[in-house]
Amino acid sequence: MALIAILAGDGIGPEVTAEARRVLEALDLGLTFEEAKVGGAAYEAAGHPLPPETLEVAGRADALLFGAVGDPRFDTLERALRPEQAILGLRKAFGLFANLRPARLFEGLEDASSLRPDIARRIDMVIVRELTGDVYFGAKGRGTTEAGLREGHDLMRYDEEEVARIARVGFDTAMRRRRRLLSVDKANVLETSQLWRDVVIEVAKDYPEVALEHMYVDNCAMQLVRDPGQFDVILTGNLFGDILSDQASMCAGSIGMLPSAALGATGKGLYEPIHGSAPDIAGQGKANPCAAILSSAMMLRHSLGLGEAADRIDAAVAGAIRDGARTGDLGGSLSTRAMADAILARL
Template sequence: MKIAVLPGDGIGPEIMREALRVLDALGLEGLELTQCDVGGAGYKQHGHPLPPATLEAAKQADAVLFGAVGDPDCDNLERALRPEQAILGLRRELELFANLRPATMFSGLEDLSGLKPEIAGQIDLLIVRELNGDVYFGEKGIRTLDDGRRQGWDMMAYAEDEVRRIAHVAFRAAQGRKKRLCSVDKANVLETSQLWRDVVVEVSAEYPDVELTHMYVDNAAMQLVKAPGQFDVVVTGNLFGDILSDQASMCVGSIGLLASASLGAQQTQYGTKGLYEPIHGSAPDIAGQGKANPMAMILSLAMMLRHSFGREAEAVRIEAAVSRALADGVRGGDLGGSDGTAAIGDAVLARL
């Protein structure tokens, strides 16, 4: 089982270290780990945020375990050389089009949410975000108008096959949960969203057991804080999904608890090839201080074992260990506690 390990920048190496300790504790046979530089670390060592050797290791692997990218030292580089281009490049080169971001309220953390505890306790949803289209990958630029004013522009576009494949992922995910799918768009003003809605409705005919509803993105953002319990699986485009998934993370109390999986169509002998990462950033302000919460990284490891290697039992064990540690009062700084990175790792290992 080949895994490309890409710690990245900032707190990436620290949280990755704890995830690998958990992986080692499982005692799985046949693991082959290849660690490579990526992001700002990749640029400083090799002159590019996604060095050729790193990309090749990711292509050869069955799964990619990714820490975080982002380095203030690289803020003034041209856009193509900035650390964040590494993750966009990996998504593009590995054809990872489906991002799965679960958001679940852990028992005992309700008071840490910005929502009322009784509302926060309802949160148990999965956001399925399309990754390879929309304004992030459309044509863009800055031009000068005839009257001399500068104008920035970005092209939002989706082809029907791009919508169809992400819709299938979302419907299948809903079948494995509560069989409810909400498609989020802005079809009242965007032609891109109208096509999105039309295609999702077409795909729904293949999943009669799943209840499909639609919601405009502005209303979805409101409902996510008003009545999050109404959502089971949410499917949406790249831009809307980026915003809503970060909003959902703070509804559960901390961005330091949320994992993610980016999946494509490629199948290996074990499962679906994917890239797994916590949704938080590199947090350069606390990098190297042993303060980062590694739980999202550890939960990303669990998602990797589930989706790319079919190791459901091990994934459940990890998730249960994290949940028990939280229930026992283990808290990182992001949760108002004082437990450090290694101490949190120790706590999860003890409960594993």
């Protein structure tokens, strides 16, 4: 019997994770659930965004279902105590190095995309982003030059094993889809990117069924807008992936429709909607629960091996959208609960 840790967090996090739990319970999969505080809610209760008791619950769980963290009330705290540090702490604690972000346009939402409908309806990709290296985690600092000018520096670095392990995730993902992998880098100017490209080419020898291509990140950003339907799986580093995945989310319509997974080597994963905590609508029943519900489907597929149940959730969400169910972000008027009810009715 699998244990799911529900880390609802702040803002709309508790609302959307509650609906995701309802969907999971309706499938009658024998799952058990345990809730723990995280983010600003945890800081208020325990003085830290990721207290030991939350880590203990997360450590016992087979998978983590995460809501959202963040609130302007905590913006003046020192960085280590801000709600957003909780997600970084969880990634580090459980070795979650691979971020999977599917981006697809659901039938009926063509007008929600920032692209023309004839272009947008072709979007169906997964961005595989490395999470624990790159410039975000390299040495950094600020100082003063000999001329008295302020300066800052951040080190971009990867070692070959860090690249190889995320490359394997990318190739494995491509094997489950259309067997096309695009590795995105900036190898024409960055030594880190040249190492990235070299290692990806080496790993590709173990996946002869997958067609590998390479693209510079600036060209990829342009192509995401020009012809997003050309992409199947995009593999890239932490910095480039952070930017490209947000761009892809807006090409695919509302951010309220997009799930994500952070995976480690053991099978444990953290699953969350990519939207934020939206404190301006928290507690009003306006939030779109689809991304959280789709994240729960990713959890079933990647951490629990329940692919058929995951497919049922995906199909129910697609059916609800196709039949006109809409929350406010999609141009409709359904509440958070009513949107989830529409999905439950199609399970």
